[in-house]
Structure formats: structure tokens, C-alpha cells
Amino acid sequence: MAGAWRDANHFQLLPEAARFLPAMFEAVGAARETLLIELYLMESGRLTTMVIEALLEAVSRGVAVRLMLDGYGGMGLSTADRRRLEEGGVTLRWFNPLGLHSLARNLTRDHRKLVVVDGRVAFTGGFGAVDDFLEAWYEVAVRIEGPVVADWEHLFVSLWNSPVTRGGKGDARSSGPLPGVSPSVVGGMRGRVVWGQGYRYQAIRLSLHRRVDAAHRRIWMCTPYFVPTLSLRRRLARAARRGVDVRLLLPGDDHDHPGVRYAGQRFYGRLLRAGVRIFEFQPSFIHAKFSLVDDWVSLGSCNFDHWSLQWNLEANQEVDDADFATDVAALFERNFAASHEVRHDDWARRPRLQRFKEWLFGTLDGMLTRLR
Incomplete structure (x- = not known):
């Protein structure tokens, strides 16, 4: 709501x-x-x-x-x-x-x-x-x-x-x-x-979807637990293909739930091929959750994982203001500079152990979605 x-x-x-x-x-x-x-x-x-x-x-x-x-x-x-x-x-x-x-x-x-x-x-x-x-x-x-x-x-x-x-x-x-x-x-x-409250109230997700679909310049998202729905993945890929600057700011190796990171990494390949840029933050575990689409900002508690979208009570502050968006964009730029950018060619050569972890935790994540 x-x-x-x-x-x-x-x-x-x-x-x-x-x-x-x-x-x-x-x-x-x-x-x-x-x-x-x-x-x-x-x-x-x-x-x-x-x-x-x-x-x-x-x-x-x-x-x-x-x-x-x-x-x-x-x-x-x-x-x-x-x-x-x-x-x-x-x-x-x-x-x-x-x-x-x-x-x-x-x-x-x-x-x-x-x-x-x-x-x-x-x-x-x-x-x-x-x-x-x-x-x-x-x-x-x-x-x-x-x-x-x-x-x-x-x-x-x-x-x-x-x-x-x-x-x-x-x-x-x-x-x-x-x-x-x-x-x-x-x-x-x-x-x-x-x-939002699980599948009963999806205002946060639907609001983001509408903004992503209408984006003209940029879609920059930061989340510590990135296990996006198929609908969001498709929207991000479509936006990147039509020329929107789509970037994801995600945690690096320093993560409090590594399994969640592996589950989300199984989507990297297709997103990178579509032109989405992925940055993994290096200085520490990044626990922040905020998004910038053109001059619209959403900041609060909601992650892009199944816990937030299926079960949790969540709440975000949305701001539609160019000056505030400028501040958020500057913060993103500082954090991109402190991150490792995942390149498509390098990702395609990742080791078999990494691929196995993605499959394993992706399978567990799929089982989790069917518990509701």
C-alpha cells in the first residue's frame, strides 16, 4: 500500500x-x-x-x-x-x-x-x-x-x-x-x-516496476540481498537494451549471508549480456537499500529477495525531487568507485566451484519460494 x-x-x-x-x-x-x-x-x-x-x-x-x-x-x-x-x-x-x-x-x-x-x-x-x-x-x-x-x-x-x-x-x-x-x-x-507485507501488499515492488518501465536516463539500485524476481530481471534487461544506464550496487565477498549472494549471482550472466552493469562493493558489507530511477528515489527497509517480497513487513520513503536525486547519485558514484565491476567476459570464465555454489543456493532459494 x-x-x-x-x-x-x-x-x-x-x-x-x-x-x-x-x-x-x-x-x-x-x-x-x-x-x-x-x-x-x-x-x-x-x-x-x-x-x-x-x-x-x-x-x-x-x-x-x-x-x-x-x-x-x-x-x-x-x-x-x-x-x-x-x-x-x-x-x-x-x-x-x-x-x-x-x-x-x-x-x-x-x-x-x-x-x-x-x-x-x-x-x-x-x-x-x-x-x-x-x-x-x-x-x-x-x-x-x-x-x-x-x-x-x-x-x-x-x-x-x-x-x-x-x-x-x-x-x-x-x-x-x-x-x-x-x-x-x-x-x-x-x-x-x-x-508492503508479503504478497498481500506489493506497493513497493509495483512502484519500482512502474518507474523502471518508464525510465529514460538511469536505473541505479543498491541492495545487500539481490535475488530478484523474473519480472524485475526482465524489466532491468529491457531498460538496458533500450539505452537506459542500468547499474546494480551489490555486496562483495564480505557478506553476512553468502548463500543469498550465490543465489543472486546465478542471474549475473543474462543481466550482463543485456547491458546491465554490476558493481560489488569492496570496503565492507553494504547493507543499504536504496534505488534511483531518473530523479525518483526509494530508500528504506526493502530488499530485493524473497524474504522481503513474500513475508516481511517493509516500508520505504519515496522522494521525487531533483536536488535529492543529485545527492543520491553522488553517493552512488562514490560507492561505484569503491567497487569491483563485474565484466561479462570475466564472469563467463568463472570457476566451476562458483557455478556449483550458484546452482546449489539457487535451488535452495527456489524451494524457499514455495513455502508460502
């Missing part, structure tokens, strides 16, 4: 933890009324300790803090840290805790990443509260102001108050703009929220 396109927003691109973590902590430190936080990954460690301290400090100022974690992704949060949050006044809820019900239901996870402060400022991207985001993983976020923040807040509130969450008592309600704040005049950028 998708929210309405809204004008008069301001979006700030925040590449790398050195930029988005300080910005988020600053916003949390300035909260006066409400903090709504939704994360997939949260596990005890240095970053989580910093987050807990910031949330408890907010509670001490009278801020109502709501923290929603995925029932699987949050399993690394220690009992001591859970107790510290709850005893400190943070209301903690869990999305779809694992249980002895159907496998398909256990596979449905809340993969969104969201921070909303006082209904005025929001952040989304691919971040989580695990120490890998401090140094080891490359990530990107966006800071959001303006009317579209209310849509992010509504998305959080709807899930918080739904029967699939368990935990602390108390509903979450939209705070609305604070007195004296006019979120309709913060900037001149156009944007909307899009979200």
Missing part, C-alpha cells in the same frame, strides 16, 4: 553510521512528547546500551517512549536489557513472537526500521541496534520532516495497536504537530510512504 504524495517536505540523506547515528541521537535527545521506534534487529552490545540510555533519559523528561521489536530479530536483546527498558518506563512490544503455529506465520517478520520524534521528525533506512552498524556494515538513512511524517507515524500506530503485537500495555496514538509547528512549510520536496 502507499500513502498519498505530499509536497513541502525536507529529506536529508545520511550515508554511513558516522552521520545518521549522531543525527538520530540528537533528535531523540530533543524529544519533548513522544518517541516511536520500530526495529527488526536489536541485540545487546555497545550500540544498544547507547540506545537504552538515550531512551531512559527521554522517559525521565516525561517523553512517552514506545519501542516495537520483531519477535525474531530482537532475540539477541538480553533479559537484563529488556528488564532495564521496561523498569525504566519504556513500553516494549514484540511483533509476532515465534510460536508453535504454522511455518509461514513464523516466517512473517517486521523488517521495518523507523524512528519518529514528536510527530515532527522521522528517520528510516536499513539500520538496526546491533554493533555491526557502528563500524562493520555500510548503511544509509534519511532524515524526514514535513507532512509525510504523519504517514510514518500512522504506519507505526496501526501496527502497534494490532493483535499481532505482544507486550507492554497502552495504545500508541498519533501525536500530531506540536503547538507552533507548521510541518507543511519545512521544505519543497515531494515524497510519499510505501509499505
Whole structure:
């Protein structure tokens, strides 16, 4: 599903933890009324300790803090840290805790990443509260102001108050703009929220497909888990053949799930033959998920794999603004320069072991798609 396109927003691109973590902590430190936080990954460690301290400090100022974690992704949060949050006044809820019900239901996870402060400022991207985001993983976020923040807040509130969450008592309600704040005049950028939930809601995928089909100049995509559907592969190939600059920014050897990488690499050959350029990022594992089609940007939690497209709850911020697209394009260019470009002739000569891994993990991926 998708929210309405809204004008008069301001979006700030925040590449790398050195930029988005300080910005988020600053916003949390300035909260006066409400903090709504939704994360997939949260596990005890240095970053989580910093987050807990910031949330408890907010509670001490009278801020109502709501923290929603995925029932699987949050399993690394220690009992001591859970107790510290709850005893400190943070209301903690869990999305779809694992249980002895159907496998398909256990596979449905809340993969969104969201921070909303006082209904005025929001952040989304691919971040989580695990120490890998401090140094080891490359990530990107966006800071959001303006009317579209209310849509992010509504998305959080709807899930918080739904029967699939368990935990602390108390509903979450939209705070609305604070007195004296006019979120309709913060900037001149156009944007909307899009979200998905498996095969029931495919707005993120369908929106991307429409943009790819209509692209004139460029289609640049970054995703850490690239196992694209046949429909998307065909669209990318067709765009490249009609002269659109199609590039994929993907992880290199440094990957947290190498099997997913091999499963996606089985599609390299046909894409390269069609003229798609593929870049594998070298400095670290690139966990970011963002796309640029002409002057349209989509950035958020959604990967191009079966987990995101079949089971997960996902949400992205779409921006239709030339200035913001220029910032995103510059980020892509820096990352392309730090990547190894996979050439068709070299790929055709890859070793047999590499081909076997592609076949093996591709077969497992195919089995996975039939579990729904």
C-alpha cells in the first residue's frame, strides 16, 4: 500500500553510521512528547546500551517512549536489557513472537526500521541496534520532516495497536504537530510512504516496476540481498537494451549471508549480456537499500529477495525531487568507485566451484519460494 504524495517536505540523506547515528541521537535527545521506534534487529552490545540510555533519559523528561521489536530479530536483546527498558518506563512490544503455529506465520517478520520524534521528525533506512552498524556494515538513512511524517507515524500506530503485537500495555496514538509547528512549510520536496507485507501488499515492488518501465536516463539500485524476481530481471534487461544506464550496487565477498549472494549471482550472466552493469562493493558489507530511477528515489527497509517480497513487513520513503536525486547519485558514484565491476567476459570464465555454489543456493532459494 502507499500513502498519498505530499509536497513541502525536507529529506536529508545520511550515508554511513558516522552521520545518521549522531543525527538520530540528537533528535531523540530533543524529544519533548513522544518517541516511536520500530526495529527488526536489536541485540545487546555497545550500540544498544547507547540506545537504552538515550531512551531512559527521554522517559525521565516525561517523553512517552514506545519501542516495537520483531519477535525474531530482537532475540539477541538480553533479559537484563529488556528488564532495564521496561523498569525504566519504556513500553516494549514484540511483533509476532515465534510460536508453535504454522511455518509461514513464523516466517512473517517486521523488517521495518523507523524512528519518529514528536510527530515532527522521522528517520528510516536499513539500520538496526546491533554493533555491526557502528563500524562493520555500510548503511544509509534519511532524515524526514514535513507532512509525510504523519504517514510514518500512522504506519507505526496501526501496527502497534494490532493483535499481532505482544507486550507492554497502552495504545500508541498519533501525536500530531506540536503547538507552533507548521510541518507543511519545512521544505519543497515531494515524497510519499510505501509499505508492503508479503504478497498481500506489493506497493513497493509495483512502484519500482512502474518507474523502471518508464525510465529514460538511469536505473541505479543498491541492495545487500539481490535475488530478484523474473519480472524485475526482465524489466532491468529491457531498460538496458533500450539505452537506459542500468547499474546494480551489490555486496562483495564480505557478506553476512553468502548463500543469498550465490543465489543472486546465478542471474549475473543474462543481466550482463543485456547491458546491465554490476558493481560489488569492496570496503565492507553494504547493507543499504536504496534505488534511483531518473530523479525518483526509494530508500528504506526493502530488499530485493524473497524474504522481503513474500513475508516481511517493509516500508520505504519515496522522494521525487531533483536536488535529492543529485545527492543520491553522488553517493552512488562514490560507492561505484569503491567497487569491483563485474565484466561479462570475466564472469563467463568463472570457476566451476562458483557455478556449483550458484546452482546449489539457487535451488535452495527456489524451494524457499514455495513455502508460502
